[in-house]
Amino acid sequence: MTTSLTVDHEELQAAKEYVRHVYAQVKERNPHESEFHQAVKEIFLSLVPVFAKHPIYMKSGILQRLVEPERMINFRVSWVDDLGNVQVNRGFRVQFNSAIGPFKGGLRFHPTVNSSIIKFLGFEQIFKNSLTGQPIGGGKGGSDFDPKGKSDAEIMRFCQSFMSELGRYIGPDTDVPAGDIGVGAREIGYLFGQYKKMQGSYHAGVLTGKGLSYGGSLARTEATGYGTVYFVEEMLKDKGLQFHGSTVVVSGSGNVSIYAMEKAVQLGAKVVACSDSNGYIYDEKGLNLDTIKLLKEVGRKRLSEYVHAHPEAEYNEGSYGIWSVPCDIALPCATQNEIDEEAAKLLIKNNVKAVGEGANMPSTLEAIDVFLNNGILFGPAKAANAGGVAVSALEMAQNSARMPWTFEEVDTKLHGIMKNIYKNSIEAAEEYGEPGNLVVGANIAGFLKVADAMLTQGIL
Numbered sequence: 536m537t538t539s540l541t542v543d544h545e546e547l548q549a550a551k552e553y554v555r556h557v558y559a560q561v562k563e564r565n566p567h568e569s570e571f572h573q574a575v576k577e578i579f580l581s582l583v584p585v586f587a588k589h590p591i592y593m594k595s596g597i598l599q600r601l602v603e604p605e606r607m608i609n610f611r612v613s614w615v616d617d618l619g620n621v622q623v624n625r626g627f628r629v630q631f632n633s634a635i636g637p638f639k640g641g642l643r644f645h646p647t648v649n650s651s652i653i654k655f656l657g658f659e660q661i662f663k664n665s666l667t668g669q670p671i672g673g674g675k676g677g678s679d680f681d682p683k684g685k686s687d688a689e690i691m692r693f694c695q696s697f698m699s700e701l702g703r704y705i706g707p708d709t710d711v712p713a714g715d716i717g718v719g720a721r722e723i724g725y726l727f728g729q730y731k732k733m734q735g736s737y738h739a740g741v742l743t744g745k746g747l748s749y750g751g752s753l754a755r756t757e758a759t760g761y762g763t764v765y766f767v768e769e770m771l772k773d774k775g776l777q778f779h780g781s782t783v784v785v786s787g788s789g790n791v792s793i794y795a796m797e798k799a800v801q802l803g804a805k806v807v808a809c810s811d812s813n814g815y816i817y818d819e820k821g822l823n824l825d826t827i828k829l830l831k832e833v834g835r836k837r838l839s840e841y842v843h844a845h846p847e848a849e850y851n852e853g854s855y856g857i858w859s860v861p862c863d864i865a866l867p868c869a870t871q872n873e874i875d876e877e878a879a880k881l882l883i884k885n886n887v888k889a890v891g892e893g894a895n896m897p898s899t900l901e902a903i904d905v906f907l908n909n910g911i912l913f914g915p916a917k918a919a920n921a922g923g924v925a926v927s928a929l930e931m932a933q934n935s936a937r938m939p940w941t942f943e944e945v946d947t948k949l950h951g952i953m954k955n956i957y958k959n960s961i962e963a964a965e966e967y968g969e970p971g972n973l974v975v976g977a978n979i980a981g982f983l984k985v986a987d988a989m990l991t992q993g994i995l
């Protein structure tokens with residue numbers, strides 16, 4: 536690659552026209568899939584200067600191929616609840632792109648799951664996985680099953696039914712699922728057990744996020760949250776800022792949130808607010824993370840109960856209100872589109888300096904524009920939350936070698952990977968004429984590796 540962006544006006548127009556044309560096709564061929572359109576649009580807008588500079592990507596139809604999953608599996612998941620009633624859910628797995636490695640991406644169990652959500656997540660995963668520098672392609676899956684309020688036995692029966700179909704399409708060198716919203720250590724255990732029974736042999740590398748006693752990696756639980764904070768730390772460092780002494784707001788109180796809070800506190804920040812899907816808690820003196828872990832990780836309870844143990848804190852109904860809490864650093868770690876234009880403006884009014892996306896696509900396109908136009912440091916999900924899948928790839932490596940690493944070894948590798956993602960994204964943004972824009976930089980850096988692999992593998 537050359538070091539400066541010198542393209543003719545004509546080439547730029549051709550690139551814009553190409554992107555417009557393929558985007559129109561995506562909308563036409565995938566009607567009613569607004570989340571998927573949103574994810575595609577964000578990437579496409581970033582890639583215009585790449586196509587202008589390297590028309591070979593247009594000639595080989597890279598975008599048309601990228602937006603079409605290699606395979607999409609939809610299946611019925613029937614199971615019996617504790618009352619003996621038959622329940623039927625929908626299962627999904629999108630195997631989006633395997634140019635640089637086996638499909639890799641989490642499973643989400645949540646009532647909002649549909650093909651649009653799975654495709655947006657799978658599409659983003661292609662570029663995120665590429666950014667990690669690990670040999671993993673992009674995939675994603677899940678079900679509209681709601682684990683909330685279900686007994687352990689119901690969760691187990693659901694997971695077994697889900698895997699009895701999904702198990703035909705995955706494998707350590709084919710497709711390696713992991714957790715996401717609603718899929719934690721418990722669900723991965725049941726899914727793994729069923730896969731093992733189906734195969735009649737032990738394939739540790741078929742799933743990641745496993746328990747430590749059967750092939751899991753130390754630091755996988757912490758990886759996404761820690762990684763997000765490591766990434767934001769790099770963004771801050773470049774501007775002479777730091778976590779130490781900062782006030783931080785983290786949405787959600789699940790896996791990503793809890794470990795983002797933990798690392799932020801370790802680095803000397805004060806976390807004053809977090810949320811769940813019902814509301815948010817706020818304490819200007821700082822939240823007690825041990826209580827949050829007990830409530831959410833052990834008790835699977837509502838965050839509203841936090842104030843019973845800490846009456847000095849306040850609980851407010853409605854999770855959206857968290858964006859009105861003044862902070863220096865905001866880490867959205869709950870779900871997609873949780874920060875809209877209005878929330879972004881509110882954060883800026885309250886002097887936010889940096890936003891790092893722990894969740895997938897938590898900011899709308901309009902919110903991202905507000906952040907970028909106001910000079911807020913903005914770490915996009917694809918880059919900032921790639922630590923989880925990066926450590927999943929390290930889990931696969933340990934499984935292949937049949938050799939576990941220590942927590943410190945994995946954490947050090949994770950830290951190095953996050954620093955590299957930051958460096959590669961910043962450099963790509965600079966090279967393609969958008970210095971400091973990590974949205975553009977991450978999209979381009981992630982794209983180039985996948986696109987080059989696709990070019991060399993022929994038209995598939």
Ligand code: NDP
Pocket residue numbers: 714715716717718759786787788789790791792810811812813854855868869870871873893894895896920921923924
């Ligand atoms: P969890 O299921 O562990 O936690 C999700 C959290 O978000 C819960 O606290 C949930 O609350 C809360 N939540 C859900 N919807 C809302 C809402 N509308 N407003 C506020 N809070 C809400 O999921 P994860 O932590 O694993 O995932 C969170 C995000 O991070 C997702 O976008 C996921 O795709 C992304 N991600 C996860 C990775 C991982 O390794 N786990 C890797 C990369 C990205 P409640 O308890 O009420 O359900």
